[in-house]
Amino acid sequence: MADELDLLRRANPVPADDPRFHDRPLDPEAEHRLLVLTRAGREHPGRPGRRPHLGHLLDALRPRRPRDWAWTVTAAAAVGAVVLALTLSGAATVPAVAAPRPLIVETGSAPLPLDVLADRAAAGGTGFPLRQGTHVQTWSLSMTSGPGARPPVTLPEERVVRWAADGSHTELVVATDPSHPGKPVVTDADPVPRTVEDGHVISRQTYPPSWSDAPPSAEPPHDARRLRAYLEEIDRLDAMDTGGLLDAVGTLLDNWTLGSRESAALTRVLADAPDLRAVGAVTDRLGRPGQAYVYEDKAPSVRRMLILDPAAGTVLGLEDTVTRGDHESGLRTGDVMSYSAWMR
Template sequence: MADELDLLRRANPVPSDDGRFHDRPLDQHAERRLNQLLHSGRPRRLRRWVLSVGTAAAVGVTALTLLLSGSATTPAVAAPRPLQIESGSTPVPLGRIAARAAADRSQRLRQGTHTQTWSLSMTAGPGAGRAVTVPEERVVRWQPDGSSTELVVATDPRRPGRPVITGADPVPRTVEDGHVLSRRTFPPSWSDAPPQATPPRDTGRLRAYLDELDPTGPLSTSQLLDAVSELLDNWTLGSRENAAVVRLLADAKGLRPAGAVTDRLGRPGQAYVYEDTAHAVRRMLILNPVTGAVLGLEDTVTKDDAEFGVRAGDVMSYSAWMR
């Protein structure tokens, strides 16, 4: 146990001097920091222990996670199928999307976000089973005085209007789509550190901005995708910021164009795939083909793992960002 605690202390996923965690409860970004430990190349046994810590943190941080365990348990919300590339579609290079985004002037930068998320959590060990988080929609809006509001509702984009699951009670129960899970107002808060600081519009400064979100070193392609996700969980980007993001992605190694796809909200997009072979995960980034805005990010398992009860093709998580 001492080794694992030392690992977490060195990783320091929620630094005490980080302004993002002042004056408000911890959010899903703390969980993301813990989950980043999975991509550190550490021994498999230790990485699995950290995963269980990350799952527990999700319960404590968001109070919206449903944990279903036991070998005979069937997940109450089935994992969605992976998004499929449209047959015969022509992949569009990221450089071309970047050029289109640079010419677009239709969108303005706005602090705050509107997202839909879903994820599959896992624990290892005898009798362990799979767990799902509540499909939820989150809207964050900031006011001129620095205060903000957050509304989180239960939703399942696969079955609009159908019940979903909440883990807020001791016994999991169904709630209707659109049911308010939480509604919070935060007092004025300012920070000049990312992600609360205004994102820059040029590629070089944006790279430095995203590097601050993960101070472990130069960002790998997978870490860059995580950093962009964290940015989008805090800001709705304007046209110039979108162009800067796409230019950065165009330089990322291993992110290849895959073709046209319709995302989980029914929006047409272009898919770009990164194969994280070290961790058996396929990451699909979806961009608006005209504006370059990031529409979604989906992670899919590429290798069976009997200990966790996952199979190749299982969706681990997805996020969909809206304006």
């Protein structure tokens, strides 16, 4: 027995006084030593240790700091994606896919003016009703800033909110990337992000009845003038600029699935925004044809692209892309900070 205990002590891959391995995976040398111990009881010179997976790759990141901001994205990209160096542990190790590229306007496509689209949407009638609740696919760029900040990480999520007749509602949030079905998905976790299986339930909650009469809980009007006042109340600024308008639209759509009349009214409100310019046709991240309208926001240096259905004026998506990188937070020009794709 004494010989076996002595062998264990010498081969111990995780010494109790070594702080490097507290709540962390083994490094390559330690994993090799453990493999040697369990298979042969002695070391074999020259045998390479297996490279650890997610935990070892994240081990290089410093402890997580309080998040300065997390941008909400919605999407499933039919365009290319960048593979993160984050992988699942286990036999079936597969790269986790995230970080969508900006949507690209189709070459040679004709821009559709917003006032023309507003007229088209108004003539469309009442094809579908207003519904409280939302179904949205999002990509959120989670980041920290300052010394020791970890690299930005994109978190793909799908969220479904449904309301009951008694005023209660349920919210289901799932980690998924529709453009890469079945692939591992990056999700938020302490102290660092990790990968989970596609379709992993992040949260499922039921909330008690609520009867707030203030926007965005209040039912949105289907008249353009009153809808603009509704959005201004969400924005809570004296004079709502185009950036504030787009923020308010995102909040509205995170609470309501607009009907035909409300979508037509919203398109009319958007048509009055002087610096929201039509740029042409795009295919959104769920594969739907749309018309893109761009606002260049100078203050945070982002390009905001609103994607509308070219027939009904329904908002399909909203994308925020970095136009000037920031070394401190790790943002690069062209990074998609957020994308939201709303569905019925």
